[in-house]
Amino acid sequence: MTRLRYLLILIALGVFAILPVFLSGNLLNAIIKMMISALFALAFTLAMGQAGMLSFGHAAYYGLGAFAAVHAMRFVEAGAFSFPTPLIPLAGAAVGFLFGLLFGWFATQRSGVYFSMVTLALAELLYTLAPTWNSLFGGESGISTIRGASWGISFGDDAHVYYLTLFWVTLATWCLWAFTRTPLGRLALALRDNEHRVRFLGFNTHMARTLIFALSCLFTGVAGALLAIATEAANYTAFSSKASADVVLQTFIGGAGTFFGPALGAASMTFFARVTSDLTRSWLLYQGLLFVLVMLFVPDGIGGLIAEHSKKVKKGGYKALVLPYLLCLVTGLLLLAGVVFLVESTHILLSDGYIAKTKSSGGAAVPFSFFGQDFNPRSWVTWSIPIGLLLAGAALMPAAMKVTGRAWLHATQSAPAQGETA
Amino acid sequence: MKSVLKGMAIAGLSTAGLAAMALASAQAxxxxxxxxxxxxxxxxxxxxxxxxxxxxxxxxxxxxxxxxxxxxxxxxxxxxxxxxxxxxxxxxxxxxxxxxxxxxxxxxxxxxxxxxxxxxxxxxxxxxxxxxxxxxxxxxxxxxxxxxxxxxxxNAEIRLRAMLTAMKNADVLGKRIYIIGQNYSWGHDVQKLANSYAKEFGYEVVGDVIHDVNKIQDFAPYVAKIKEANPDTVITGNWSSDLLLLMKAAGDAGLKVRFGAYWLDQPGNIANAGATALGHYNVSSFYPESNGAASEKFAEEYKTKMGAYxxxxxxxxxxxxxxxxxxxxxxxxxxxxxxxxxxxxxxxxxxxxxxxxxxxxxxxxxxxxxxPLAVAVVSKDAKFKTDGTDMGFKPLKLISGADAAAPVSPECKMVRPPA
Amino acid sequence: MEYLVVSTLNGVVHGLLLFMVSAGLTLIFGMMGVLNFSHAWFYMLGAYIGFTCTRTIGFWPGIILAPLLVGALGVFVERYMLRRVHKYGHAHELLLTFGLAFIIEEVIKLFYGDFPVSYQMPSYMRFAAFTIFDTNYPFYRLFIGGVAGLIFVGLYLLLTRTRIGIIVRAATFRPTTVEALGHNLPVIFMGVFAAGAALAGLAGAVAGAFFPTSPNMATDFGTLVFVVTVVGGLGSVEGALIASLMIGLFISFSVGLNWALADLFGIVGLGPWAQAFGGILTLKLSTIANSMPFLLMLFILLVRPAGLMGDRQ
The missing domain is CATH 3.40.50.2300 (Response regulator)
Known part of the structure; x- marks a missing residue:
């Protein structure tokens, strides 16, 4: 099993290594951003998933890492000292760790929601103060710099940034994974589950929590620094509560209970935002729906779902699942298509441009085009499409759930003990 | 192995690229x-x-x-x-x-x-x-x-000059000016410039304040502060809810001042402020009435296509x-x-x-x-009404591009590539 | 003197507004421990319902309908959504209600557009209640304060003087015992959540006519309502009121004060250095007045973690 896992990881790394050859510049950039947000989510999970510290202000360390990197790059640019570009993330790591220690020392005095509120307050204060401190944060337009050439690499090309990011994300991920195997990493789990008992065992829980939080901030700082290297700038918006919230959301979409889940969640949500934001003006609505649906129906996230399958489904059990899952997919697509049709056509019909068209045509129905088709807004045919889609989806749903439930039982039945022993 | 793959990929891609380029050169x-x-x-x-x-x-x-x-x-x-x-x-x-x-x-x-x-x-x-x-x-x-x-x-400079020129010409600027702005570069620009023009336009700055951007729910304390300074005109670079709330709070407190604003014509502002907005001045790049028939015709043209002026x-x-x-x-x-x-x-x-x-x-x-910049006052006499209200922007003065211009910043070192 | 009186008046009313918006959250977050991030969006929804009613059936029906409709939404959200994820903990509630907030905001933008809508109070309410030092004091500010006061008195009496209040308070401390005594716990929780949501809706319908009703109005309050609840002490209505008033007064007074950290350095003769250093040292108190709630929360959490009036950690 472990051999297989190492092989899989090696293959994945190999694929990542040759990706730039095949991908367009846009996809390459997308993957850089996905890797960075994946690392951010993994670092966040170190505090959240393992030590139970739900931080609402992790963007603070992300932003600080970014600014540290940008300042380091500017010093190099100005010739103040020479520091190889590939090692710039170390600056982010150092600043992230320092501030993690400082802020973490305060925050970890409290636990639960109170801890979350302290982290939120610290990040909010930073967000408010940053744009007023011109020399350090460059006002609201931020600080801009340029990647210097080092080690014979220009770093002007996106592929160079890609490899730099890949290297650091891999290294940091390995460190984070290795951390879970250290005594402190084990202690983190204990702290999450029962802090009192850990204290009675003679550990200084405050110190331990501070240290774990600071380590989480260290890797967050690395992620921030990588972002700064990729965009060659840092801006105070990196501190915003939106950034803090994003990482929480991504982590839970991915599943905070598994190691790689958060990375998956962050990468897929980053990709989702990137693609849908250029397709529709209402993409935040779809994102909101996605959050609600995931929380309601997949509370353990993507990672949890995968873990559940790999743990419980017996050999050859997947065969029984293929058809039910296809049925679920069809149901989901029907519902999605219905919702998208309704939202997008409402969007068009209520826009100024469309209203102007109806006015200039003297109140007559003006067809609106959508997916390359013209629809008449006053015709029942038009509206029967989304309603039909929704009804069909709704009708299929109970059947799909029943069939899937049965298939799941069938696929997992004879392997009940594996989950416990593995 | 990897280099072989890479080589093959590059070969494949470059053929495809060449083909694409050949196509592109033929295409427009x-x-x-x-x-x-x-x-x-x-x-x-x-x-x-x-x-x-x-x-x-x-x-x-x-x-x-x-x-x-x-x-x-x-x-x-x-x-x-x-x-x-x-x-x-x-x-x-x-x-x-x-x-x-x-x-x-x-x-x-x-x-x-x-x-x-x-x-x-x-x-x-x-x-x-x-x-x-x-x-x-x-x-x-x-x-x-x-x-x-x-x-x-x-920019902050040419628009402020236009606003001050027009208001001074119409003798509605007054001698006492208060400056209120948002705490970021735009607000600071306006604050700095309005202070520096005091002598040229013959006014005295009786107070200035910078506040958080779009975070304030209640502007009454700021209005109290403005009132204390007793200005004739309040210059503000505020936009969005910061402008709307400021104006509403001033109106509700019965503060008798004129506002000289940059962003009063943002859709929704006039409707939301209601009668409070009357008599305030704004500088913008376009009002339908600013240049008589010519600009009106253009505004109508736009409206038939886009649904609004x-x-x-x-x-x-x-x-x-x-x-x-x-x-x-x-x-x-x-x-x-x-x-x-x-x-x-x-x-x-x-x-x-x-x-x-x-x-x-x-x-x-x-x-x-x-x-060219247009300065206008919110009035019920305006021909073009805004936001479905009975108010609109009545032009005060239209300032040509050359007149509105401010000197080139000495900090700009334009480097031109060889042609 | 004038400054003192006007600032106090403004601060108290602003504080009462804050209380009105966060009163519902005191029930939802403070008592039930549900991290309902969409609370401020319920408030926005209330304002838009009020606006729609004013356009169609009148201002007062809107004031009544807004809490009812938002409360009904609260019932739906609690019964079919939050109840399912409650067992997974805070983060799931947060994420779910975060999604809800997005949905509410985007749907409102879809139907009402991106710009503020013109939600106006009836013209007979638009007059100056009194004039103090030549400053008109609008009646509607007093109205907002009055509604907030009513909410406070109502909530306080309900929670401390009625049987329902006793059961609700008991349910937040010892849910299993209350259930064993034969009370229907899920219904109690649903009722409390609905009441909290309805209060947000009422606040929206009342305040929206005075402050602009726009798709951004929720974001401004989004985290602030949590600050109020936490500073006041979880589950304490009195605490929330005191915290709101403190924040309101604090902001109102600090607006008039041009203090900066550099002035402190000036006392020990480091003034010029501090001025030259700039940044955080020359920042005036009036500039960052509205970031003060977070500083206050930080201070309270470190000194008195249970909040002003809270009694549990």
Whole structure:
């Protein structure tokens, strides 16, 4: 099993290594951003998933890492000292760790929601103060710099940034994974589950929590620094509560209970935002729906779902699942298509441009085009499409759930003990 | 093994690339404009206004055949964040954009202008241009100016001068001025400039205050402070809810002052403020009544196409895109020509377009457009009503681009590439 | 003197507004421990319902309908959504309600547009209640304060003087015991959640007519309402009121004070250095007045973690 896992990881790394050859510049950039947000989510999970510290202000360390990197790059640019570009993330790591220690020392005095509120307050204060401190944060337009050439690499090309990011994300991920195997990493789990008992065992829980939080901030700082290297700038918006919230959301979409889940969640949500934001003006609505649906129906996230399958489904059990899952997919697509049709056509019909068209045509129905088709807004045919889609989806749903439930039982039945022993 | 794979891939890709290039040379190359604007989230309203104006203006540019192979508009949503904007700029360039166009935020503008500068440094011969239609911070035409940035909108300085000139001429400026602004570069620019003009326009600054941006629910304490200073006129660069709340709080407290504002004509403001808005002054790039029949005709033309009169940021945006059209005509390209953004930039330095409010021209020294500015007062006598109310903007004075111009910032060191 | 009186008046009313918006959250978050991030969006929804009613059936029906409709939404959200994820903990509630907030905001933008709508109070309410030092004091500010006061008195009496209140309070401390005594716990929780949501809706309908009703109005309050609840002490209505008033007064007074950290350095003769250093040292108190709630929360959490009036950690 472990051999297989190492092989899989090696293959994945190999694929990542040759990706730039095949991908367009846009996809390459997308993957850089996905890797960075994946690392951010993994670092966040170190505090959240393992030590139970739900931080609402992790963007603070992300932003600080970014600014540290940008300042380091500017010093190099100005010739103040020479520091190889590939090692710039170390600056982010150092600043992230320092501030993690400082802020973490305060925050970890409290636990639960109170801890979350302290982290939120610290990040909010930073967000408010940053744009007023011109020399350090460059006002609201931020600080801009340029990647210097080092080690014979220009770093002007996106592929160079890609490899730099890949290297650091891999290294940091390995460190984070290795951390879970250290005594402190084990202690983190204990702290999450029962802090009192850990204290009675003679550990200084405050110190331990501070240290774990600071380590989480260290890797967050690395992620921030990588972002700064990729965009060659840092801006105070990196501190915003939106950034803090994003990482929480991504982590839970991915599943905070598994190691790689958060990375998956962050990468897929980053990709989702990137693609849908250029397709529709209402993409935040779809994102909101996605959050609600995931929380309601997949509370353990993507990672949890995968873990559940790999743990419980017996050999050859997947065969029984293929058809039910296809049925679920069809149901989901029907519902999605219905919702998208309704939202997008409402969007068009209520826009100024469309209203102007109806006015200039003297109140007559003006067809609106959508997916390359013209629809008449006053015709029942038009509206029967989304309603039909929704009804069909709704009708299929109970059947799909029943069939899937049965298939799941069938696929997992004879392997009940594996989950416990593995 | 890996190198073999890589070699094969490169070989395959280059064949495909060659084929594509062969196809492309036969095909026409439209000029691609990428709008990297905030189109979703809290601040999306402004982005969508810009978008509508650009879409409208481009129909004329394309109808005039300003570029024989047409001008194509691509849209990117920067989600209101600087790093997302950087991402989308890269995406736009990868999609073949020649011009990046943006306006809704100086923070994002700052990111874009430096991204464009860096791209051009690294990719000589494949330059792109930042076409600024709304980022008003002074630094864009000051220390951050560069050859591939063009600002087609006003800025804090020329708009304030226009406002003060018009108000002083009409004798409504008064002697006592209060300045209130938001705590970021735009607010600071306005504050600094309004203080520095005191002597020239013969007023005394009786107080100034800078406050958090769009965080304040209750402006009553600020109004109390303004009242204490007893000013005749309050100059404010506030926009969005900060302006609306300020104005409402002042009206409710019965404060007898005039506001001299920059963003009063943002849709929704007049309707929401109600009668409180009456008698306040605003400086903008366009009001339907500002130049009689000419501007009215243009406003109606816009309305039949887009459903509303051009307001707020839309006037200068349309004029700017027409300026781009003139610059393109200056290239006198033929069908199938390759686009040189460098040549376009040189042509744009000389661009001049006549609009319904007068001439708009680009100043080569700092790439700040000289645009006519209109000052108006909120009144019930206005011919064109706003927001479905009985109020509108009654013109006070129209100031030509040349008159509104402010001197070139000494901090701008424009470096031109060899032609 | 004038400054003192006017600032106090403004601060108290602003504080009462804050209390009105966060009163519902005191029930939802403070008592039930549900991290309902969408609370401020319920408030916005209330304002838009009020606006729609004013356009169609009148201002007062809107004031009544807004809490009812938002309360009904609260019932739906609690019964079919939050109850399912409650067992997974805070983060799931947060994420779910975060999604809800997005949905509410985007749907409102879809139908009402991106710009503020013109939600106006009836013209007979638009007059100056009194004039103090030549400053008109609008009646509607007093109205907002009055509604907030009513909410406070109502909530306080309900929770401390009625049987329902006793059961609700008991249910938040010892849910299993209350259930064993034969009370229907899920219904109690649903009722409390609905009441909290309805209060947000009422606050929206009342305040929206005075402050602009726009798609951004929720974001401004989004985290602030949590600050109020936490500073006041979880589950304490009195605490929330005191915290709101403190924040309101604090902001109101600090607006008039141009203090900066550099002035402190000036006392020990380091003034010029501090001025030259700039940044955080020259920031005036009036400039960052509205970031003060977070500083206050930080201070309270470190000194008195249970909040002003809270009694549990």
């Amino acid at each position: 190359e439209p000029l691609k404009i990428a709008m990297v604007e905030t189109l979703s989230g809290g601040q999306s309203s402004t982005g969508k206004m810009f978008l509508a104006a650009v879409e409208f203006a481009l129909t004329k540019v394309n109808a005039d055949k300003a570029w024989p192979d047409g001008v194509q508009l691509l849209q990117y949503d920067n989600q209101g964040g600087a790093s997302e904007a950087a991402d989308k700029v890269k995406a736009a360039i990868n999609d073949g954009a020649h011009i990046i166009i943006q306006g809704a935020s100086s923070a994002i503008g700052g990111q874009i202008t430096s991204d464009v500068q860096k791209w051009n440094q690294r990719n000589p011969g494949k330059e792109v241009m930042y076409f600024n239609i709304g980022a008003e911070a002074m630094e864009f035409t000051g220390p951050k100016c560069h050859f591939y940035h063009f600002r087609w909108n006003g 051009p307001v707020w940021v839309q006037g200068h945006t349309i004029h700017g895109i027409w300026g781009l059209g003139e610059a393109l005509k200056g290239l006198s390209g033929k069908a199938g020509d390759k686009i040189s953004v460098k040549a376009l930039a040189f042509s744009m330095e000389k661009a001049k377009v006549s609009t319904s409010l007068g001439d708009v021209s680009m100043r080569a020294d700092d790439h700040q457009a000289l645009i």
